[in-house]
């Protein structure tokens with residue numbers, strides 16, 4: 001009996017160390033995934049597509065359709081935006097519509113659940129859609145955000161992936177120096193861009209418990 005208790009005593013610290021390492025890895029992963037969820041909603045909630053948002057936000061939808069971002073898939077086609085491509089020293093006759101080097105910024109949710117995979121399979125996710133700026137709707141649409149409960153709290157929707165208001169970091173995922181069409185001296189003026197190019201803004205009926 002004394003032998004057994006001795007060996008048990010000598011093994012235990014190793015298990016403590018292993019448990020500590022496992023726990024450390026787990027909490028690192030947990031913190032990381034929560035951070036991702038709050039920053040981009042990446043991989044946690046699926047995308048639902050702009051047609052879904054249109055059901056309740058028709059005015060924003062109609063304005064958005066007229067923006068350059070809504071049509072940003074078009075410029076990947078050969079013979080489109082010829083002048084811009086020449087300036088960037090890119091062959092204007094090349095078809096970039098299946099090029100993985102372009103798709104992450106010219107489509108929505110590229111490679112993610114419900115997001116763009118190819119123009120044949122997911123044409124509704126081409127271009128920069130609502131969810132590129134407001135986060136994937138799979139978690140918040142018709143759960144927190146619904147017609148039955150239009151007074152929902154912003155923080156509850158944000159917990160389910162809503163980005164509101166969209167921050168500069170959201171734009172910077174695409175508006176950065178990795179775009180072949182901008183120089184290293186690229187300047188992105190957030191306020192000016194928001195006013196120039198998203199959709200018109202209509203007053204909401206409710207405050208959703210935010211400071212206004």
Ligand code: HEC
Nearest residue numbers: 075076081084085096101102105174175176178179180181
């Ligand atoms: C890192 C994100 C990113 C990548 C990768 C990217 N783009 Fe873009 N692209 C943008 C952004 C953002 C703009 C708009 C820049 C601005 O106005 O500030 C843009 C602009 C353009 C324009 C100019 C449109 C016009 O009307 O002047 C063309 C054409 C274009 N991109 C094609 C491509 C092609 C082809 C590829 C792949 C070889 C590509 N882009 C890769 C983000 C990206």
Ligand code: HEC
Nearest residue numbers: 068069072075105106128132166170171174193194196197
């Ligand atoms: C998924 C990538 C992506 C995100 C996110 C994104 N953009 Fe864009 N944006 C683009 C691309 C690509 C273009 C170029 C479209 C074209 O010219 O065909 C563009 C173009 C624009 C334009 C038109 C440029 C002009 O000169 O008129 C404005 C304005 C703009 N973006 C503002 C924003 C703002 C503000 C945000 C954040 C709230 C944002 N964008 C988020 C990819 C993105």
Ligand code: HEC
Nearest residue numbers: 053057060061064128129130133165166194198200201202
């Ligand atoms: C390029 C980024 C971008 C895209 C794409 C975008 N939005 Fe927005 N949206 C914003 C910004 C920025 C605000 C204003 C936030 C604030 O008040 O500061 C906003 C505000 C809103 C609001 C609040 C009311 C209002 O009109 O301001 C609603 C609702 C909304 N967006 C829905 C949509 C829908 C639906 C789509 C797609 C059809 C869409 N958005 C596409 C950036 C975007």
Ligand code: HEC
Nearest residue numbers: 052053056130134137145146147150154164204205206208
């Ligand atoms: C079933 C209806 C419904 C659908 C579908 C829907 N919404 Fe909403 N949304 C609402 C209602 C209701 C409000 C609150 C309106 C008000 O206060 O006037 C709202 C508010 C918002 C706001 C402002 C949030 C805030 O905290 O102030 C944004 C942004 C928004 N929606 C984006 C979207 C996007 C993006 C989609 C698609 C992915 C979408 N909505 C789909 C019903 C919907």
